[in-house]
Amino acid sequence: MCRPRRSTPCGRAGTSPTTSSRHCGAGRLRPYVHKDLGLVVDLGGTDAVSKPLGIELRGLPAQAVARGYHWSALRTNVAKTRVMTNWLLNAVAGDDFVRTGFQARKAARLKDFEYTDAYLTPEQVRAHVEGTSRQD
Known part of the structure; x- marks a missing residue:
C-alpha cells in the first residue's frame, strides 16, 4: 500500500494504491473468478x-x-x-x-531421506540470532 503523496513502487507520485497500480500498468481491477479444470x-x-x-x-x-x-x-x-x-x-x-536394495533392510529414518545435517542446530540458530541482534 502506498501512503498518499508518497512515491509509488513505479517511482511516480500517487494518491492511492489504486492510482499507483494504474500507473504501473495493472489497468482496471476485475473480480477473481475461479475456473475449475477438474481433479x-x-x-x-x-x-x-x-x-x-x-x-x-x-x-x-x-x-x-x-x-x-x-x-x-x-x-x-x-x-x-x-x-x-x-x-x-x-x-x-x-x-x-x-x-531393489533400497534401505537394505534397515529401519527407515528421516535423515536417510533428507539432508538433515544441512540444517542449523538450535545452538547455531541462537548464536546467529544473538549475533544479529547485537549488530542492530
Whole structure:
C-alpha cells in the first residue's frame, strides 16, 4: 500500500494504491473468478480417478490423465526423464525392481531421506540470532 503523496513502487507520485497500480500498468481491477479444470488422483496400479473438464474417468484412462498432468507439471527435463524412467521400469519390471536394495533392510529414518545435517542446530540458530541482534 502506498501512503498518499508518497512515491509509488513505479517511482511516480500517487494518491492511492489504486492510482499507483494504474500507473504501473495493472489497468482496471476485475473480480477473481475461479475456473475449475477438474481433479486428478493416482493411487498406483490401476487405481486412479480423474475428472478433467468435468468428464469422470476411472482406471487406466484416469491414470493416464493423472500421470500426464503430473509429468507436464514437472519443471525440468531432468525431473521429467527421471519420473518417466521410473514409470517405465515399474510398468515393465514391476514395483520390486525399482526398490531393489533400497534401505537394505534397515529401519527407515528421516535423515536417510533428507539432508538433515544441512540444517542449523538450535545452538547455531541462537548464536546467529544473538549475533544479529547485537549488530542492530
